[in-house]
Amino acid sequence: TLDPPALVAAIQALKTELNAVILAHYYQEPGIQDVADYIGDSLGLSQQAAQTSAQVIVFAGVHFMAETAKILNPDKQVLLPDLDAGCSLADSCPAAEFAAFKAAHPNHLVISYINCTAEVKALSDIICTSANAVKIVQQIPTDQPIIFAPDRNLGRYVMAQTGRELLLWEGSCIVHETFSEKRIIALGLDYPDAKLIAHPECEPAILRHADYIGSTTALLHYTQTSPEQTFIVATESGIIHQMQRANPEKTYIPAPSISNCNCNECPYMRLNTLEKLYYCMANQSPEVTVPPNIAAAARKPIQRMLELSR
Ligand code: 13P
Ligand code: SF4
Numbered sequence: 366t367l368d369p370p371a372l373v374a375a376i377q378a379l380k381t382e383l384n385a386v387i388l389a390h391y392y393q394e395p396g397i398q399d400v401a402d403y404i405g406d407s408l409g410l411s412q413q414a415a416q417t418s419a420q421v422i423v424f425a426g427v428h429f430m431a432e433t434a435k436i437l438n439p440d441k442q443v444l445l446p447d448l449d450a451g452c453s454l455a456d457s458c459p460a461a462e463f464a465a466f467k468a469a470h471p472n473h474l475v476i477s478y479i480n481c482t483a484e485v486k487a488l489s490d491i492i493c494t495s496a497n498a499v500k501i502v503q504q505i506p507t508d509q510p511i512i513f514a515p516d517r518n519l520g521r522y523v524m525a526q527t528g529r530e531l532l533l534w535e536g537s538c539i540v541h542e543t544f545s546e547k548r549i550i551a552l553g554l555d556y557p558d559a560k561l562i563a564h565p566e567c568e569p570a571i572l573r574h575a576d577y578i579g580s581t582t583a584l585l586h587y588t589q590t591s592p593e594q595t596f597i598v599a600t601e602s603g604i605i606h607q608m609q610r611a612n613p614e615k616t617y618i619p620a621p622s623i624s625n626c627n628c629n630e631c632p633y634m635r636l637n638t639l640e641k642l643y644y645c646m647a648n649q650s651p652e653v654t655v656p657p658n659i660a661a662a663a664r665k666p667i668q669r670m671l672e673l674s675r
Contacts (some may be wrong), residue, residue: 372643373400379646385444386419387642388434390426391581392603392634397425397642404607406582407479408494408674414438415671423646424653427452427633431653432483436660436667446641448651450633452480454566457536458515460484466512466534473512473532474505477666480538481515483655487662492670495519495565496580499526501673518542522565522572541566543628544599548621549574556595559618562587563599571599571620588612602629 367375377400380387388410389401398404403413407430414422414434421442424431427450435443463485467475477489478498486492493501502523505511511529513520515536524531544567553559553574562584563575572578577587581604588596588608598605599620608617622628645651655663 366640367643369396369639372639376400376639376643376646379643380423383421383646383649384419385421385423385646386413386417387423387425388413388417390430390603390634391585391607392601392631393425393637394603394635394639395606396639397637398603398606400639400642401425406494406496406580408496408580409582410434411437411479411494411667412671421646421649423642425637425642426450427455427631428653429455429480429482432655433479433486433667435653435655436483436486436663439655439657439660442649443653444645444649445651445653446637446645448653450636452633453539454478454480454515454536455482455485458482458485458534460488463514463534464488466514470510470512470532473510475512475514476501476505476531477514478516478519479667479670483659483663485514486666487659489514489663489666490669491673492666494580494670496583497670497674498523498565501670502527502529502531504673516566518568518572519565521569522578538566540601540629540631541599542568543622543624543626544568544571544620545623546570546574548623549597549599552597552618552621556597556618558593559595559597559616560591560593561597561599561620563620564601567599575599585611588615588617600629601631601634603631603634 431445513531514534520533560576595616602619
């Protein structure tokens, strides 16, 4: 076994050898973030995947993100350190059930959050992320009925922001649903100057107390530009690594969950480790593949998203 500095050196060497780029989400462990070429939210990661000239994309994130990169780059190899790195939101929306739901509402436009499988993307008209969901819904004519899937919390947030009615799929994220309103309020009493910043996957009971709501990139940007010194962070705690790097003098408190668990670490994201990252590059496996017919159908709504978010 290699120690972390040796792993980092070996990963750097493989990057050159394979002509690879490492794309990482903010929820990855700090060691993975530090070796990545690009760290971002789901929108930024898709934009990077769409424009990379590298031959191999090493995706340090979860399966639906690597799948999106593969759909945009059918001729490139996309590696994922652990194929079991899934997502509770994607799991909450099985394609067959979603197809039946869509068939029951034939006049609806289907807008799906990127946290879904390639099969569900293939059934969608437009993909969105937490960074552009409001902006995309605002661009749809007001008389057009819309299905929004799979995250009901993001859906309810978009409804509140746009004043539009959306037909929601009832999915949710196991990380963002475990924050405790009661404990967050109690923490606020201990830190009266702290700002509560939250991801829109949180429940309405949490969002109504938030001083700022946004995607992971937007939350990071807010901590960098806000004059405030203390933040209660209601999203996966991996993002705090970049907040600390950018402004080490500020204080970041992970929002408390309903029980004393490690609930604000995503169990899927954290399946990836620096060691597995090294091995997936050394072995060029595990690799993420998408059947060509599904990829072709899923590419259109992703490309529409990229066009609408320019
Ligand atoms: P963003 O980074 O796009 O805000 O998404 C958060 C998330 O839960 C990814 O799985
Ligand atoms: Fe999925 Fe939630 Fe994990 Fe994001 S944090 S990958 S939405 S389970």
